[in-house]
Amino acid sequence: AQKITQTQPGMFVQEKEAVTLDCTYDTSDPSYGLFWYKQPSSGEMIFLIYQGSYDQQNATEGRYSLNFQKARKSANLVISASQLGDSAMYFCAMREPYQAGTALIFGKGTTLSVSS
Amino acid sequence: DADVTQTPRNRITKTGKRIMLECSQTKGHDRMYWYRQDPGLGLRLIYYSFDVKDINKGEISDGYSVSRQAQAKFSLSLESAIPNQTALYFCATSDPTGEETQYFGPGTRLLVL
Numbered sequence: 001a002q003k004i005t006q007t008q009p010g011m012f013v014q015e016k017e018a019v020t021l022d023c024t025y026d027t028s029d030p031s032y033g034l035f036w037y038k039q040p041s042s043g044e045m046i047f048l049i050y051q052g053s054y055d056q057q058n059a060t061e062g063r064y065s066l067n068f069q070k071a072r073k074s075a076n077l078v079i080s081a082s083q084l085g086d087s088a089m090y091f092c093a094m095r096e097p098y099q100a101g102t103a104l105i106f107g108k109g110t111t112l113s114v115s116s
Numbered sequence: 117d118a119d120v121t122q123t124p125r126n127r128i129t130k131t132g133k134r135i136m137l138e139c140s141q142t143k144g145h146d147r148m149y150w151y152r153q154d155p156g157l158g159l160r161l162i163y164y165s166f167d168v169k170d171i172n173k174g175e176i177s178d179g180y181s182v183s184r185q186a187q188a189k190f191s192l193s194l195e196s197a198i199p200n201q202t203a204l205y206f207c208a209t210s211d212p213t214g215e216e217t218q219y220f221g222p223g224t225r226l227l228v229l
Contacts, residue, residue, distance in 0.1 A: 004158075033215060045159075045206060045220035052215065091158060095216065103149055103174060104208075104218055106158035 003027065004092055004107035012113050013082045020067070021077040021110045023092030033095040034075040035104065036066065040088040048090075051075055079112075087114045119143045120221035122207050128227045129197050137192045137224050139207030145219075147212055148190040150174075150182060153204040153223075162205075165190055166212075197228045 005024045013019040025034065036048040051059045051066045059066040067076040079086055089111050093104040120141045129135050139148065146167050151159040161174030163182040171182055179201060183191045194201055207221040 035217065037220075043204060043223045043225070045208075045223075047217055047219060050215045050217055093159075103161045103164050104159070106160075108156060108158045 002107075003105045004094055006092055006107035006110050008110045009108075010111045010113065012115065015084060015114060015116050016081050018078060018080045019082055019112065021079070021090050021092075021112065023075045023077065023107060025073050025075060025092075025094050027073075027094065027096055029096045034066070034068070035093045035095070036064070036075075036077045037091045037093060038086075038088045039091065039109070045091075049077070082114045084114050084116060087112060120207060120209055120219055122205075122221040122224050124224060125222065126225045128229065130229050131198055133197050135194050135197055135226075137194075137205055137207075137226070139190045139192070139221055141188050141207075141209045141221075143209050143211075143219060144187075145209035145211050146187065147210045147216075148184070149208040149210070149218065150180075150190070150192045151206045151208060152176065153206065159206065162192065194226075194228075197226075199228045202226060202228045 003026050032053045034051045038046045049059050049061045049064045049066050051068045058068050063080045065078045089109045091109045092107045123138045149164045150162040153159045160176050162180050163174050165171045165184045168184050181193045205224045208218040210216045210218045
């Protein structure tokens with residue numbers, strides 16, 4: 001079974017609008033971390049935001065926020081006021097502390113296209 | 117200067133050749149990782165290392181080997197390259213304290229003919 005599921009292969013949004021990218025995860029470990037990365041067309045992986053499983057508040061980093069719903073096992077990324085430079089692939093990832101040296105497990109990604 | 121660097125950035129090789137991809141970091145992190153990205157599959161873990169003397173296989177280690185020459189250097193080798201190893205390869209590092217965020221190098225695009 002997939003541990004990280006991103007159900008939206010592609011999303012389209014207009015500049016200045018907000019967009020939500022979905023991510024659900026599967027783990028039985030009570031301690032885990034959730035990450036979002038951005039991959040522009042140039043290929044590099046850019047860290048955006050982190051949410052720990054014990055964090056009470058939703059994480060925020062500038063225009064990025066993470067809508068963390070623990071009971072539903074979802075960790076959706078919200079980008080406010082979209083910009084053309086937000087067009088990229090976005091990956092959700094999970095770290096389980098006792099699996100594979102705490103390496104990240106990635107979803108398949110969502111391609112976001114921002115239009116003017 | 118970038119904190120995590122990878123060389124080469126692009127490489128074309130032929131089936132059966134041995135090649136090495138190199139990763140260096142100036143972040144002072146003990147933990148280093150090699151991932152592979154294929155279209156539509158996200159990133160998958162090849163090998164990871166917690167320190168110079170600790171190297172472990174990941175999800176897809178067959179056909180690959182690694183060497184941790186120093187805290188700052190972690191190399192990935194394809195002993196005998198095959199076309200289905202054509203992919204984008206990433207090195208990453210993390211600090212075992214706190215959030216343990218992984219920071220990625222720019223990637224190496226490898227084409228095996």
